[in-house]
Amino acid sequence: MTNLHPLLYLSALGVYFHGVYVSITLGFPVAIGIMLYLWSRRGDQFYLSAAKKMSAVLAVNFALGAITGTLVEFGLVQVWPGTIFAIATFAFAPLALELIAFIMEIAFLILFLVTLGRVKPAFSIAVLALYAAFAYFSGVLITAVNTWMQAPWGTGPVAKALYPFLPEFGPLAVDVQKLVALKMAAVASGQPVSLVLQSPGISEKIGVVLNDPWVAFYSPYAVVSIFHNILAAIVIGLSLAVAGWAYRYWKTGREEYLRIVKPLAAALAVLFFVQAPIVAHFQGEVVAKYNPTKFALMEGAKETHVNPLVGLVAFGDPNKPIPGFDGFYAACDALGNATVGDLAKQLNIDLAQVAGLLKLQFAPGVAEVKLADVCKADVAKAEAYMPLIFAAYYSKVAFAIVGVAAALVLAFTLNRVPVLSSVASALAKVVGGDEKRRVFLLAALAFVGAAVASVLGWYVREVGRKPWTVYGLLYPSEVVTPVDYAASPGFLAFAFLVVLAVNIGGLLAMYIVATRGLKFWRR
């Protein structure tokens, strides 16, 4: 069996690099838009220069985002080909619409870059807004797909049948018999799903599994995640822009850099304040409702217990207990002596017939495996992640608090608001140093707070749903490639090397673009 861990790390590396570029892709248009607006209102060329500088960084960033997006996409179908089944069903509509978003995003970005500074500001702002709109739309669609893996909306009580502590995932939009038969085939044969998918004519033989192609959009988890993820990306991108210009201000002492930082810091503070305490709260609520094991991991709940603060925040009821792993084991026991064979019988699934249709060899004795044992084994696998997820989650909260506090202090220090500015100035003095240094340090703290909170938040989101790739339905081993050498040291070394070289080189290029002037034409 393929060793999954290096492949998971490879995918995670690609996703994290992609996250860096997505943050700039979504955050920089806000900063560039503000600069263009100020240029149009005040006619100061310095704002146009700032917009151009950030647009050049955005262009290199976009190229890197596109290639890491390609990596993530190919990674899905290449390294995890079992996900092709999801792409052909639940993810079909979001990914098909994503084509619109992606192609329009590129078309408007090219138009914006080519015409910036050569057309009226209003035209540039309009094109930038269209580019940003499609970039955000792309974020909406990709988040919808990712969210389906967190809460497989449309599968109703399917996961609950094996894991009684799970909720139902929306209305039933699937053919339960076929979906469960496919899952049983993967479990019984020990083979990745892609080996089932690859036989010519198999799709026609299996027939319709999903009745509603749009079901991924109906998920309440998706709605909240969309706001949470996109806002997080904007905050990181914007905070990076603020930190970059604040650094210039600190190093050069030129007042025009402060004139750039001022409005950007105000926008950052507003968005960060909406994100950290408000949107994040709703995200926590849906996690508590739809990912009970993840929520228990986040709260370190080995045993079910009452925590008034968490109860109030997560459930709106301080007396409501946090479900712990003891409760999950007990729920598994409620399955009694029911076996895989019993479940198959209940759904009129003939395992021998399924094996014949899919041309697979089923392991002997699969029908006799007790469902409670499968359930408890998976709960134990999830529980093993507790120290990591608990630490990551609370570190994330701490960084978010630091970040939002720094953003607010910076904004109120630079923009006069009665009372709040006085408080902010007093707090800023805690940082020490002169005004220029304080501005930079606060901006850097806001960036670090936003970036680290997001990195850890994404870790909790992705690792917290283990041992499943699709929560309650599919394991990573069921969607991994059957190609053994994909996990060989040689291939992995090559893949890691390419990913690291390309991304480090790209980040270096972005730094050069952001910091160096042209040398060649002056020689």
Next chain:
Amino acid sequence: MDAGVLIGWAGLGLSVIMHVIFVSVTLGAGLLAAYLRWLSLSDPAWEVPARRAFKFLILAELFSGVWGTIITVFLAGFFPTITALATNVLFTPIAVAIAAIMVRIPAIAISWYTWGRISPSRHAAVMWIMAISGFFIPFGFRAVFAEITAPHAVASYLAAGTASPFAAWGSPVFWTLYLHTVLAVVSTGAFAVAAIAAYDRDEKTFKVAAKWGFGVLLGQLAAGPLYYFTLSAYSPILFNNINGPYLPVLAMKLVAVAALVYVGFKAFRGDMSLGRLAAPLALFAVVMGEFLNDGGRGEYFVLIGEQGVPVAAFANFYMPIPLGAAYVIVGFFVLALIVFALAAYYALYKRFISEVPE
């Protein structure tokens, strides 16, 4: 053919054609730009031609990439069976292509934005990396095309349950197809640069681009027939269709190639009068060639000697395909092309892309 299958098949065909149009320009122009940049190390007068050649690439590359992404989504969404089969059996060729994409795209962005910001020799090295990495992309993906035309690795996999990671490159169809492809893109990219140089009355760039375009076109006159005869030996269905129902398309391609030889020869001798026609003629020949290669397989997705596996055998029947969404997507593709054309107009004709990055 089922409506969902038909729209998937047509959409896939459209995406492949659009992708091929843009990549032909970018791969060829990239190689020429790297060569000119290298020349500029000893003679700075080549720097402006190098930048002009590079302008095409910078404009078209991301747009060509997006069509590649569209192909992937069409494949996985509409044809999950063949996508699963390809990723399992052709893992290595696809991985090579992905690695090349990962090197190529940032190398382009780095080349553009570090021009004048790093030393010229370092910059020239980055340009060569950019240019050469591009040719590894069809080295991977053309292996997939060769497999659906005359299965080699897949045949071995289906017969023995296993295939060497490098089996796809053992296909004779692959090598002639790859040679045909490489020569086509180098020639097309150079002719595209020559055409815009003719429009700009830029004699220096025109001459070098025309020489490249015409020289490689002569090689193509041998590579095209070689591929044609390889098909006669290894893919009789495609060969017969090209000489049967698709004969008018073949004829149009040959007429375009003949016209291109004439225009190219005049350009080669430094005559700029017909130079602007070089790009549309070259691109038309490329489109016709790809249409023959892909459309010529008719109702079959995979051709195996005298037999074929129908498109429907690989199609998505796991859910009802939302046809309304598919039509909306196609509409947006058209809108994106209009926006892109507007950007190209500003960049190339209104000269909004400066010779130096700002």
